[in-house]
Amino acid sequence: MSASFHDYQGSVTGGEVRDPRKDKVMNTEDRIDSGLDSLKEDEYMAIIEEIDRFKISNQPDMSGYEPEPWKKQVNEDGDTFLHLAIIHEEKYLAGEAIRNSYQDVSYLNQINNLHQTALHLAVITEQQEISQLLLQTGCDPELRDFHGDTPLHIACKQGSLRGVGVIVQYGAKHLPTLLKTVNYDGHTCLHLAAIHGFLAIVERLIQLGADxxxxxxxxxxxxxxxxxxxxxxxxxxxxxxxxxxxxxxxxxxxxxxxxxxxxxxxxxxxxxxxxxxxxxxxxxxxxxxxxxxxxxxxxxxxxxxxxxxxxxxxx
Structure with a gap:
């Protein structure tokens, strides 16, 4: 799959995905510490090495599947390695973790202490290419966080027309359910877009069949x-x-x-x-x-x- 990714400094690389590990080594705290008790440096590097060693086929055999050790790593906030990579906008590492979890829905849909999946975090941080990759590899867009919001609710609340577009395009089979789902305040996606005055999203949701x-x-x-x-x-x-x-x-x-x-x-x-x-x-x-x-x-x-x-x- 060819896609454009942003590196950790925000610059865009074209068809080639830039591996930040080949650049000058950054200060570990600047790269992975967000105040969420991120993984220690030795654990972080061990996970990267394990991802590099792990190879998957186009049609993986999931029978007798045992999760790789790096998938079991969770910090005190319930964030997995994938969650942390998305939070810190480490797009290369997030992409590798997603590709190496193809159809491993248990890992892709794992929630943290705030009931956020990797897709929730990708939408919150406006990383549409990661959202697309997650949806293409089996992430469920119907899961709700501790507010009862699906990723589509969040995109509507933030006024992210691109975020809405990615979910609509790559999560199309879930759309009828997503448009009807209410959060814990009783709001549909259309309600949230209306409350926040995002007219383009309101019109798009109505076109898609929102009540x-x-x-x-x-x-x-x-x-x-x-x-x-x-x-x-x-x-x-x-x-x-x-x-x-x-x-x-x-x-x-x-x-x-x-x-x-x-x-x-x-x-x-x-x-x-x-x-x-x-x-x-x-x-x-x-x-x-x-x-x-x-x-x-x-x-x-x-x-x-x-x-x-x-x-x-x-x-």
């Missing part, structure tokens, strides 16, 4: 309700153009139009009033004031007229 009227399980807001809450006129216009249901109500019975009252952007209100059915344009009438006043008078006269202090009734 534009999906409701949060906690209060029933749709992306259109969120656009009103955020007072984002551009997002609202995009959602209306793409067919969002203006008459969909929250679990408390409020339409997007009803949520515009009391807010500053009158343009949003005007647009929604024009397309919302009449009974959902205005807020419900409040309880009759006279009734509430009489109830208060009743409470004052009837409930609190028997108070006593020292056996004497209060006037």
């Amino acid at each position: 534009i009227n999906a409701q949060e399980p906690c209060n029933g807001r749709t992306a259109l309700h969120m656009a009103v809450d955020l007072q984002n006129a551009e997002l609202m216009s995009l959602l209306l153009k793409r067919g969002a249901d203006v008459n969909r109500v929250t679990y408390q019975g409020y339409s997007p139009c009803q949520l515009t009252w009391g807010r500053s952007n009158l343009l949003i209100q005007k647009q929604l009033v024009e397309v919302t059915q009449k009974n959902l344009q205005y807020l419900p009438e409040s309880e009759e004031e006279d009734g509430s006043d009489s109830e208060c008078e009743y409470l004052d006269e009837e409930i609190y007229d028997d108070c006593k202090i020292g056996g004497w009734r209060l006037n």
